[in-house]
Every structure is written in structure tokens, then in C-alpha cells.
Amino acid sequence: MSIPIRQLLAISMLVISSALAGCTQDVEPLTEDEVGELSVVVTLDFLAEGNQTTNLADRLSNGSITFDPILVAENITAYRVMEALQLRENFTIDVTYYVGMGAFIHTIDGVSGADDWSTYWGLYQDGDMAEVGASGLHVTSDTHLSWILTPA
Secondary structure, three states: OOOOHHHHHHHHHHHHHHHHHOOOOOOOOOOOOOOOOEEEEEEEEOHHHHHHOOOOHHHOEOOEEEOOOEEEOOOOEHHHHHHHHHHHHOOOEEEEEEOOOEEEEEEEOOEEOOOOOOEEEEEEEOOEEOOOOOOOOEOOOOEEEEEEEEEO
16 A cells, blocks of 8 residues: 555655754854843733742742843844843743744743643734744834733
8 A cells, every 4th residue: 555645745744844953052152143232021920820930039029020131143042132131131042943833941940831822932022912922023122021911
């Protein structure tokens, strides 16, 4: 019994996509080309889950923390800002990479959104929910990014 070529290609793409969805990479500090003059302030809001954090609990105020600005070059992604910030501020992020969609931050400093998606880490830019994901949101001016544990 032979499998039609179309079906074989579809199965292959599904296997490759599934394999890539969970890939991780080592986090590197910002390169010289990524450092610039644009100021990005980042706030993490854990809401009532702040006591669940791994490294940030003693630095939170009412479940959130706003970090000193990180200076980046134009067109750095919000995801890259978060990678650099976690190194600077000693916390972790866990990410799933989705083919065609990019990085999805699902855990920040040990606090994750719910498995049933009743809560998730929402990305906000200057107070408005971002229309794209962290790896698709490019910094083009001074901005305030917030990751808020958001009820669905």
C-alpha cells in the first residue's frame, strides 16, 4: 500500500511543525547593533499570582513590577526586549515557538497562564493590547510594554 505524495507531504509538514513548536534557544545579551536610544519600559503584572514568582516576589508592589528602561535600537522586537530584560533582572521566561506565528511567552518567573487558557500572559503596548505577538511587535519609538496575566 502506498501513500499519495500529497498526503505524505502534509504529514511531513505536520511533524516538522509540531517538532518546531516546542524548540528553545539560548538567550544572548543584546548585541552592540541591538542597543540604541529608544527607551522601553517593561511592566510585569502577576495580579494575585505574585506570590508564585521564583525570583521577583520581594520586588513586587501589588503584584506587579515596573523595571528601569532598557535602551534598544529601532525595530528590536518586544520578544527580544524581554529576553534581554530577563538576563538583566534575573528572572526566566518560558516560550513556545509556533511556526508562522513566532514566540509565545507562556510563563514569566515561574507563573504561567492556565492550561485551559482561562488566563494567559497578554502583551500590551502603551496600555493597549498588542495586535501582534511579541516576536512581531517591533519597537519604533519610546514605549511601555506590559505583560499582564490576563483572564480570558
